[in-house]
Amino acid sequence: MGWRAHLQEGDIAIDATCGNGYDTLFLSQLDPCGMVVALDIQDEALQRTKALLSRVLPQERLARILLRCQCHTALSEVPLPKPPRLIVYNLGYLPGGNKGIVTRAETSVASLRAALSLLAPDGAISMVCYPGHPEGEREEKAILAFLQTLAVEVWSVSYQRQILSPTAPSLFWISKRASSMR
Numbered sequence: 468m469g470w471r472a473h474l475q476e477g478d479i480a481i482d483a484t485c486g487n488g489y490d491t492l493f494l495s496q497l498d499p500c501g502m503v504v505a506l507d508i509q510d511e512a513l514q515r516t517k518a519l520l521s522r523v524l525p526q527e528r529l530a531r532i533l534l535r536c537q538c539h540t541a542l543s544e545v546p547l548p549k550p551p552r553l554i555v556y557n558l559g560y561l562p563g564g565n566k567g568i569v570t571r572a573e574t575s576v577a578s579l580r581a582a583l584s585l586l587a588p589d590g591a592i593s594m595v596c597y598p599g600h601p602e603g604e605r606e607e608k609a610i611l612a613f614l615q616t617l618a619v620e621v622w623s624v625s626y627q628r629q630i631l632s633p634t635a636p637s638l639f640w641i642s643k644r645a646s647s648m649r
């Protein structure tokens with residue numbers, strides 16, 4: 468499963484680490500009728516995202532995108548008309564920005580907990596990790612350990628990594644099992 472296959476018309480998607488805005492833009496173009504919320508702790512990232520979206524998208528599409536400068540641990544504080552069906556994370560630092568400001572194991576796991584509670588019943592979460600730097604490796608381990616504690620009757624979690632290049636980015640895809648919704 469991927470973003471394109473998962474999103475349905477009118478869905479709400481959250482980009483929990485919007486950075487330079489490429490993922491927010493992609494999500495906005497996948498579903499022109501849906502709402503996209505983009506979060507980042509750095510104002511610089513929000514400014515770059517806003518500039519990219521304004522260059523590419525028409526005004527009516529921009530009106531359904533919400534940009535917020537906040538930590539993704541406070542996901543539940545975002546005002547939403549209905550639960551999100553997709554929450555995406557691209558962890559690490561802002562490319563071309565301050566490499567000292569990175570996502571961290573504790574806040575990423577806290578945000579993941581919030582995302583699991585917030586998600587629509589048939590929603591999904593994707594998370595790209597970067598184990599090639601020390602904090603990224605610690606973070607990926609903490610996320611893996613947390614996800615292994617989830618109830619298998621409710622959640623399905625897949626974990627994709629390059630076994631010949633262990634420092635390459637890895638991907639978690641977390642979704643609620645259809646059987647848990649009956």
Ligand SMILES: C[S@@+](CC[C@H](N)C(=O)[O-])C[C@H]1O[C@@H](n2cnc3c(N)ncnc32)[C@H](O)[C@@H]1O
Nearest residue numbers: 484485486487488489490507508538539557561
């Ligand atoms: C790899 S970048 C994201 C790239 C982005 N998805 C894109 O398409 O350009 C990671 C971003 O996470 C942000 N970040 C770090 N800690 C965060 C937190 N606690 N809450 C929200 N964003 C955070 C960083 O500021 C950085 O911009």
